[in-house]
Amino acid sequence: MAKPAPAKRFTLRPALVWAHRILGLSTALFLAIAGLTGSVLAFHHELDEWLNPSAYRTTAVGTPLSPDALARAVEAGHPDFRVWYLSLPHEAGEAAEVAALGRIDPATGEPVPIPADTFLVDPVSGEVLAARLWGACCFSALKIMPFLYELHHNLSLPGIYGTLLMGGVALLWLVDGFVGFALTLPRGRPFLTKWRSAFTIKGGSAFRLNIDLHRAAGLWLFVVLIALALSSVAMNLRQEVVEPVVGLFSKLTPTPFSGGPLAPLRERTLSFDTVLEAGLKEARGRGWQEPAGEIFYSPHYGVFGVAFGDHDDPMDRRWLYFDGATGAFRSASLPGVGTAGDVFIQLQFPIHSGRVFGLTGRIIIAVMGVVIAGLAITGVAVWWMKRKGRVGRKGKARTAQAGRGKEPRARAKAMPAE
Structure with missing residues (x-):
């Protein structure tokens, strides 16, 4: 069996x-x-x-401009520009990085297009050293x-x-x-x-x-x-x-950026200088003695942010957030602080x-x-x-199969008639 x-x-x-x-x-x-x-x-x-190098090389000597004065230097002569972010350098010779959006179009609720949106600026003189549209093509x-x-x-x-x-x-x-x-x-x-x-x-x-x-x-x-x-x-x-x-x-x-963005976007109504002062006051109350390094306003969420700590070290950078309409303190984002998920x-x-x-x-x-x-x-x-190997093997198999099919007929033709 x-x-x-x-x-x-x-x-x-x-x-x-x-x-x-x-x-x-x-x-x-x-x-x-x-x-x-x-x-x-x-x-x-x-x-x-x-x-x-020329975009990062500053020559003016003196006290850095306030955030609002620096923003005005970039917006001067450009009525559609709205500065939303500024770095606040404190070392001599270091350029400030500034970012802008177009003004909010009431018809669409979105920013209008602008020819440049990121700038490198002398923080003392306010001279714009370089202007570019972030992400624009290509290899200059x-x-x-x-x-x-x-x-x-x-x-x-x-x-x-x-x-x-x-x-x-x-x-x-x-x-x-x-x-x-x-x-x-x-x-x-x-x-x-x-x-x-x-x-x-x-x-x-x-x-x-x-x-x-x-x-x-x-x-x-x-x-x-x-x-x-x-x-x-x-x-x-x-x-x-x-x-x-x-x-x-x-x-x-939850953070100030939890949930969806505002619709329409909200224009800035408070000055950067006012929010910076509030940020420094909150920081001193927490025992932070260093100067602020960055400040921004988000028209998408109606929130200000002020950063302290090393700009290049995300494990040291601490953010304080303030309400965009009132300037009231809302929350803080501190490295290593929060739940395990945070x-x-x-x-x-x-x-x-x-x-x-x-x-x-x-x-x-x-x-x-x-x-x-x-x-x-x-x-x-x-x-x-x-793939080349598989294709080659299939080709050889088809050739061999075709050859086997022809072989009996070839032998039959070669046999003498009875």
Whole structure:
């Protein structure tokens, strides 16, 4: 009596291979762009200053202008300009960074277009050293760093479309990272001995080298890659994805920016100087003795913000928020303070930029940008070489099949007639 055929054992691996291929091919181009631009942006301020030294070189000596006087210097002769952000430098020779929007159009409730929206200004004389439209194309010395910043963040697409697209890519990348990790796990024992080979680059053929580089780099740097993927999701889909998910595990403290923006937008009615004075008073009451470093007004939320601490260190920068209509204190955002969910969200930008570890972290991010682009390229190369192999094998099989079909007829023609 014949033995029944053994039942086929279900395996998840084919599904994982398919998912890794689809997710990898779908995100490869976007990740290559994001990786290479992110590598440059790890030092965007230093590179921008190197490319545009005259825009950052100030010569006037004396007491810096007040925020309102600095805003008037930028708005002078431009009735549609509305300054909303100013850095407040205190070191000699340092330029102030100023940002503006167009005035609010009563018919649409939105800012009117303006030819330039970011400025570098001498904080003592008020001289505008450089003016540019943030993110405008493309590769002039004054445009390239803002252009690369927007290309990295939203592919320079208008509105929220690019932000949502790159957020979706980051979400797929996050999932694909775990799928790729699962595919490296060995299918037999001893587990560690067999898995060890996945961490090595054995080389040989072009295919072997590409697959080894792709797999080994992904394994050795898995934790960093997942952290970058997660922080990428947080940068682009904070309200849509990250806050709802984090809120399931930890309560999030509401901020002045919780909820949707105002409609229509609200023009500034209080002076920057008045709010700065309120910010300094609140800071002194908390025992902060350093001067304020930044001030802004958000017409989208009707909120002022005043920052204290190191401008380049997000782990030291502390924000105080004030009501845009009354100037009353509303809340504070302090690094490391709040619920576990608050702190988790606070950490995402410092992790993504590498600034959580200072200069070392930024160097790591610059290197990781190249690695991410390399993973995307080697992944596509492996797929292409496998595809060529499959196509070649199918072609040979069809040729062989055609040959087998012709062989009997050829023999029949060769046989003598009876």
